[in-house]
Amino acid sequence: xxxxxxxxxxxxxxxxxxxxxxxxxxxxxxxxxxxxxxxxxxxxxxxxxxxxxxxxxxxxxxxxxxxxxxxxxxxxxxxxxxxxxxxxxxxxxxxxxxxxxxxxxxxxxxxxxxxxxxxxxxxxxxxxxxxxxxxxxxxxxxxxxxxxxxxxxxxxxxxxxxxxxxxxxxxxxxxxxxxxxxxxxxxxxxxxxxxxxxxxxxxxxxxxxxxxxxxxxxxxxxxxxxxxxxxxx
Numbered sequence: 556x557x558x559x560x561x562x563x564x565x566x567x568x569x570x571x572x573x574x575x576x577x578x579x580x581x582x583x584x585x586x587x588x589x590x591x592x593x594x595x596x597x598x599x600x601x602x603x604x605x606x607x608x609x610x611x612x613x614x615x616x617x618x619x620x621x622x623x624x625x626x627x628x629x630x631x632x633x634x635x636x637x638x639x640x641x642x643x644x645x646x647x648x649x650x651x652x653x654x655x656x657x658x659x660x661x662x663x664x665x666x667x668x669x670x671x672x673x674x675x676x677x678x679x680x681x682x683x684x685x686x687x688x689x690x691x692x693x694x695x696x697x698x699x700x701x702x703x704x705x706x707x708x709x710x711x712x713x714x715x716x717x718x719x720x721x722x723x724x725x726x727x728x729x730x731x732x733x734x735x736x737x738x739x740x741x742x743x744x745x746x747x748x749x750x751x752x753x754x755x756x757x758x759x760x761x762x763x764x765x766x767x768x769x770x771x772x773x774x775x776x777x778x779x780x781x782x783x784x785x786x787x788x
Contacts (some may be wrong), residue, residue: 556768558583560682561631563623565589565614565671566641570739573598574756575638575763576603582764583634587627589614589641614667620674634678636767639668640689642707644741646700657703665714672718675732676727683726685767688715689759692735692779708733711737712777719776722724728774734759735781752786 562579567571567588576586580603588603588613590596600609612616612623627634643663645656668688679686693701694708712731719729737759738750759780766775 556582557764558636559585561585561587561627561633562636563587563589563627563634563671563675564637564640565612565667567638568592568595570741571734571737571756571759572638572640573599573603574758574760575640576607576760578757578760578764579767580604580606580771584635587623587630588625594616606691614639614671615662617670617674620717622668624674624678628678633682634675635684636687637671637675637679637680637684638687638689638763639671641667641671642689642741643782644704646704648700649702652702660703661705661710664704665710668711668714676722679727680725684728686715686718686722686729687763688726688729688731690715690731690733692733692781693735694731695779716776719774723774730772730775731777732759732762733777733779735779736744736785752784753782754780 562584564572564576567576568590576588586605586607586609588599591613593611596609596611600607610623610626612619615673643660644707645660688711690711691708693705694712697705715729715731734754736753738746738753738755
């Protein structure tokens with residue numbers, strides 16, 4: 556069902572993005588992954604194999620997203636799915652939150668998804684494809700020191716649901732995935748055996764496959780996912 560189709564994954568060199576790339580490649584899809592780091596994207600693309608295209612692109616730059624979409628079309632012939640995954644986190648009390656950190660979180664987590672969506676929308680309409688945004692349970696649950704991150708993810712959930720309503724009659728499906736704790740390198744964390752209780756990147760990969768293969772009459776527009784057995788503190 557997915558064999559020969561093409562997906563773009565922003566922030567695809569590690570963590571959730573890499574796990575999604577592995578899952579889609581295993582289904583026979585072509586995958587383009589993006590990163591701001593040329594070294595990281597080349598290394599990840601080499602590891603993922605010949606059906607993976609590594610692209611240097613910054614979600615904060617609309618022209619960069621347009622170029623990534625065009626490069627993917629030039630290589631694989633079209634775009635069937637955009638997985639808007641790239642994200643950052645800076646956590647501090649509002650007393651200590653810097654202007655620079657606030658702007659980076661909003662620019663990457665919210666405006667970056669807008670740019671990725673706008674850049675890929677014509678291609679997704681042509682393929683009657685799928686936009687999947689990676690939000691967070693922080694998009695519905697606020698917490699101390701989360702002003703920037705909560706704002707970006709609350710905004711992303713609202714953005715994704717509004718876009719879903721905008722384009723569903725144009726043949727494009729939109730879902731947002733809202734994970735809880737995932738064993739990734741996010742926020743400078745190093746995954747270890749102590750993270751075994753968390754959602755694993757491959758679990759999100761499986762969820763993306765499930766969405767892409769869902770019967771077209773059905774649209775899970777917002778999916779909350781959390782560890783089934785949270786860590787006991």
